[in-house]
Amino acid sequence: MNATLFATLVAIVKKDLLIEWRTRARLSALVFFSVAALLMFSFALGADIQTMRDHAGGYLWLGLLFASVLALSEAFRVEAENRALEAVLLTPADARAVYLGKALANALLLLLLGALLVPMMLVLYDVGLDGPLHALRLLAVVALGVFAISAPGTLLAAISTNAKSKDLLLPVLLFPLLVPVLLAAVKATALVIAGDPMGDAFTWLSLLVAFNVVYWALGFLLFPSVVDE
């Protein structure tokens, strides 16, 4: 009997996280890259503390976005290397479950990266938080944002692995699609950092939730036609 949708999803997530762990040298390069990006932004801004604080959320998301492009294309390089994905689909695994598994693993990876970058951001841009609850709210925004990046990112990474200039194609396809996500995530982050006195963050968070629903559903539906020639 073949595995259920859920069992397939679990097997793919476990496999991807295991590969990330085995290749943790690559992973630390990714962390280093995003930290360096945050540092560069803070240098570029000069010494104006207030400007840095105001834009901290934006730089955090730019760092995460650039890192996600690297992570996503790597996630499909290992699939294409020996046509391993093809072997998986021949079992025959449900391509939709494979999508959910890969997108979830990518989201978890980005979430880990986000959890490392947030403290960096707090220090570099001199942002203060009031207690653990405030930090948790910030992490919730990061989680919603990276899930909204991972869903379309995984689909487009699958599309671009077969292209000749895949390293260029992925950001070219992905960035326009992520403009609304980025906007909502940056706004929500800035509001949560500022303590959200007017309760405006909720609107942006709902928007992020909506983007997640749409992108995950689209990926789930479209992935099979992307991987099956």
Next chain:
Amino acid sequence: MSAQAIQVDGVSKRYGARWALVRTSLQINAGESVMLTGHNGSGKTTLLRLMAGLTAPSVGALRVFDRDVVRERQAARTAVALLSHQSGHYDDLSAAENLRLHAALLGRDTQAIDELLARVRLRERADTPVRQFSAGMKKRLSLARVMLKRPKIVLLDEPFGELDPEGMADVETWIAEERKAGTTIVLATHWIDQGRRLSDREVRLTNGRLV
């Protein structure tokens, strides 16, 4: 119902401007073993990939146990395992981890894995990352993956390449066993003597045409 395992109906396959396969029709009965021969680039791999539903025909249709390989992809694939030129492994994982992944996807328990690794003589290297394997070792692991599935149809794309004499003898023994057990076999190979010993008939491709 027909005892037909694979039915290839007027299939042509085009890559860009080149026709890799031209108006090919072929019936393979359940339990039959067919050797596929032809020079390099004659279309053997293309035909096997079409049978596995990994690529769609430009013209015509293929059926596996009466399931269309494109429209009923999942059902058709259930019956088929393919040993191909590409290993299909995740190089960062060990041999055992690769097999465990496939056992999970197939809904099989992992008990058989140890035995399979012993069968292809990789038990001592079970925990070595596949990246550190030699070409022949990778081939052996691909074979173990095909064995794990226990399919009704085995598609073998040059199973003897890269193997040492001992490995080749192992593969021959395994194919002979599968044949006795009633598995349908399509064997694309340049090793004519081995192929003839292991098959009921020979099908030859020249420039994408059956002759």
